[in-house]
Amino acid sequence: MKDLLSVRLTALSPSETFAMAQKSNELKAQGIDVINMSVGEPDFNTPKHIKEAAKKAIDDNFSFYSPVAGFPDLKKAICEKLQAENELEYTPAQIVVSGGAKQSLCNVILSIVDKGEEVIIPAPYWVSYPEMVKLAEGTPVFVYAGIEQNFKITPQQLEEAITPKTKALILCSPSNPTGSVYTKEELAALAGVLEKYPQVYVIADEIYEHINYIGQHESIAQFSTVRDRVIVINGVSKGYAMTGWRIGWIAAPQWIASACNMLQGQYTSGPSSISQKAALAAYTGDQSCVGEMRIAFERRRNLIVELLGQIPGLKVNSPMGAFYIFPDCSSYLGRSYNGKTIQTATDLAMYILEEAHVACVGGDAFGAPGCIRLSYATSDESITEAIARIKKALEKLS
Numbered sequence: 587m588k589d590l591l592s593v594r595l596t597a598l599s600p601s602e603t604f605a606m607a608q609k610s611n612e613l614k615a616q617g618i619d620v621i622n623m624s625v626g627e628p629d630f631n632t633p634k635h636i637k638e639a640a641k642k643a644i645d646d647n648f649s650f651y652s653p654v655a656g657f658p659d660l661k662k663a664i665c666e667k668l669q670a671e672n673e674l675e676y677t678p679a680q681i682v683v684s685g686g687a688k689q690s691l692c693n694v695i696l697s698i699v700d701k702g703e704e705v706i707i708p709a710p711y712w713v714s715y716p717e718m719v720k721l722a723e724g725t726p727v728f729v730y731a732g733i734e735q736n737f738k739i740t741p742q743q744l745e746e747a748i749t750p751k752t753k754a755l756i757l758c759s760p761s762n763p764t765g766s767v768y769t770k771e772e773l774a775a776l777a778g779v780l781e782k783y784p785q786v787y788v789i790a791d792e793i794y795e796h797i798n799y800i801g802q803h804e805s806i807a808q809f810s811t812v813r814d815r816v817i818v819i820n821g822v823s824k825g826y827a828m829t830g831w832r833i834g835w836i837a838a839p840q841w842i843a844s845a846c847n848m849l850q851g852q853y854t855s856g857p858s859s860i861s862q863k864a865a866l867a868a869y870t871g872d873q874s875c876v877g878e879m880r881i882a883f884e885r886r887r888n889l890i891v892e893l894l895g896q897i898p899g900l901k902v903n904s905p906m907g908a909f910y911i912f913p914d915c916s917s918y919l920g921r922s923y924n925g926k927t928i929q930t931a932t933d934l935a936m937y938i939l940e941e942a943h944v945a946c947v948g949g950d951a952f953g954a955p956g957c958i959r960l961s962y963a964t965s966d967e968s969i970t971e972a973i974a975r976i977k978k979a980l981e982k983l984s
Contacts, residue, residue: 656683687834765905796825
């Protein structure tokens with residue numbers, strides 16, 4: 587029946603992160619003790635004051651359609667957040683709230699990318715970026731930055747990738763899957779390149795903004811020379827432990843916001859009214875929960891860096907944000923156990939799942955075939971046990 591599907595759909599690849607999570611859940615259902623380090627979500631519960639706001643919204647009968655681009659009070663709160671935290675000025679008309687930052691990203695890509703246009707995607711990349719570009723009939727152009735560069739592209743690499751067909755750059759900082767964070771100086775250098783190419787837009791995925799270990803988050807939207815070509819993507823899922831609430835948003839030039847509003851109006855309409863009221867409480871309420879979670883993630887980062895660093899053959903850097911670590915495991919490729927040879931990072935991830943009962947994701951899915959991604963959004967005890975299991979499993983490979 588596959589030949590009956592649209593060409594558009596058959597061009598897409600399934601999400602490896604969700605596939606590994608599903609395999610992990612299948613083993614758990616069989617009674618196997620699996621430590622899941624494949625999932626990209628905080629292990630914290632949504633803060634109480636946010637949940638209370640959602641309950642109140644239900645009692646207050648916020649059960650009808652919301653405006654397509656989101657409730658005015660939420661869009662106003664997002665503008666105030668951008669001003670207070672990022673010194674960026676936007677009007678509510680430039681904000682579009684969607685059913686998660688993934689929809690926000692897809693809205694933008696479908697709104698500005700035409701068939702044959704190129705979108706530069708630094709690799710390693712989040713698995714859905716190239717698939718969204720392909721959905722828009724665009725062409726993903728990958729620029730690789732390895733662990734020796736802390737997985738961050740240079741201005742020279744960016745300039746070499748730009749062609750007359752280039753329409754956009756997708757820049758994720760803090761990064762999924764690597765946890766890398768671009769500094770203000772690094773962003774300024776990239777903006778300096780982009781100044782020379784006014785046809786190139788920047789899709790700045792900043793969903794991990796509040797989970798960074800270098801202090802103030804820096805956005806490429808702060809630079810006036812490119813500001814009118816930057817679309818900021820953000821939301822409440824990571825910083826406020828609200829992944830299941832499905833609220834993301836864009837802050838963009840008004841003509842792009844209007845286009846996304848029109849597109850969204852035709853295929854989903856406005857996001858959940860209850861979730862929007864919860865997001866409003868997240869942005870206007872007590873922010874101490876954000877700092878508490880960040881502190882916990884930083885402690886876990888320090889722990890997993892130390893433990894992975896004790897495993898021979900792994901190359902490990904210290905990620906500066908998000909809750910992922912992306913060790914280079916290429917020295918283990920080509921090794922075997924029980925007659926089975928590890929050819930790829932995906933093979934290694936499957937071996938680790940089957941032999942160590944730890945779920946991670948092979949770097950092949952992220953455009954980095956020599957690495958694996960581990961999420962440390964889990965307890966200190968689980969991290970310690972998981973790395974001990976991985977170390978024991980890797981020792982068996984020869």
